[in-house]
Amino acid sequence: MAVQEARGGCAQESSIPSLEGDKALEARFECPICLQCLSEPVLTPCGHRFCNACIHKWLQREGGVCPVDNMPLNAEKDLFPDNFTRREIQELDVKKPQLLNAAYSKLQVSMQEKKVDAKAQEASNLWEPDSKGHMNGDVQQSWQGLLRSLYERIVVLEQRNREQDIQLENMKRQLFANIDQVSQDLALRYCNGTYLWTVTQISKKLVSMATNPTRSMFYSPGFYTAPNGYRFCARLNLSPNDHSHIALHIHLMRTGHDDSLSWPFTGRITFMLVNATDSSRHICDTVMSRPELHAFKRPLRDMNLLGFGYTEFVSVHDLLISTQGFVTPDDSILIKLHILSV
Structure with missing residues (x-):
């Protein structure tokens, strides 16, 4: 590789031009x-x-x-x-003077980028002339006073920068949280009626269900059959008839476009408890909706109180046996729901 010759002769030491005179x-x-x-x-x-x-x-x-x-x-x-x-x-x-002029230029750019508050304005007035309009002391002291004023102003601006950094970090956290929420909402709206519900801490939830079987119920997020289609959620709880079994139901939920939909809902519904080790052992069943049931009529509140599904979908014993393969090592189960409007 060719080395380009340096311009202006050899590099050498250079002092800052004197301000004297x-x-x-x-x-x-x-x-x-x-x-x-x-x-x-x-x-x-x-x-x-x-x-x-x-x-x-x-x-x-x-x-x-x-x-x-x-x-x-x-x-x-x-x-x-x-x-x-x-x-x-x-x-x-x-x-x-060259040195101060450069400092002024940098400071002026900073002032243009940031709104100077009252503290910065107060700092800018620290260098004052005497009553006769002349600088106090000799030139050396005057430059020192001006530099001190500039330094104090820079301190104020640095404090403002730190405050803005904190505000920016808070805004970034809020932005990322909003992005996550929007991503989740889009995934639920555009899932085409197929939702994978990961129920975490299933052992803890089963204990809660056993302690209060009539009130301890767990619901999935609401998901859509189409971007502007029907909205459903799933419910998991102990069977009211037999506490040794788990019930699995779906509920219709209200949307902002219910006027454009046909009621009652008609379609095909698939419930599946996924086996993590052997796909041939999935617990799965598909049924058609029954339009005469209130569960499929237009919701008059956020969610229809009546659901549709299985009161005894799987036994707690079969679910918890480690050799069955339904509960993952992180103590969760996966339920797949598919709802197709016809």
Whole structure:
């Protein structure tokens, strides 16, 4: 590979150009917004000077208040050309130090990206001229005061950044939670009537059912036969007739488009308890709906109280035997439901 020759001779040590001999800008000639020498200066009724362009942009963005003391300002009535100050500036031979000018530029970009709060405005006013309009102390102390003011402003902005980082992280968590919810809702709506219901912690649920068999019931999420079709959910509980068996039923649920559907529901329904080790041992049965039953009439509430299915779908004993293969190692079972509208 060819090596390109470096331009400008050999690399060498270089110091920052000295600031000695540069004439300092008086604070009264500095715009409090851009921190540069006033350009086309204007004067406000509250006694503050700004660049004409800076104060107009500020008033448009911040709602019509002075950036120094928050006094109300009207861009059309309260801004007066300061010709005297403009002539004074024209007579000055002001040199802009390179290092500070670069710092000003970076700070100005940061200010444009972030709305400066009252604390940052207060920090920007820490460098004040004396009563005669001259800088306090010698030039060295004045630059140190200005740098201290800039440092304090940067601290305020860093604090704002940390707060915004926290807010952004909270918004990201909320966004991801919303995305997960939307994904689940879409999966339920576009499953075409086939839903795989993983019932977790089945041993704990069976204990709850045995403790209170008439009230301990577990429901699946509502799923659709089509994107704008019928909506069903499944119910799992102990059989009210024989507590040694588990009942499995489906319930019609109300949707926002029930007016467009035909009632009562007619279709084919398949119940399946999946065997995780041997597909030939699935417990499965398919039946047709019975339109004369109330379970298939249009829901008048969120869910029809009457369901349809098997009061004794599987015995608890057969379900829990490890050799049967229905309960997975993570203590869950899988129920497959398929509902086809005809």
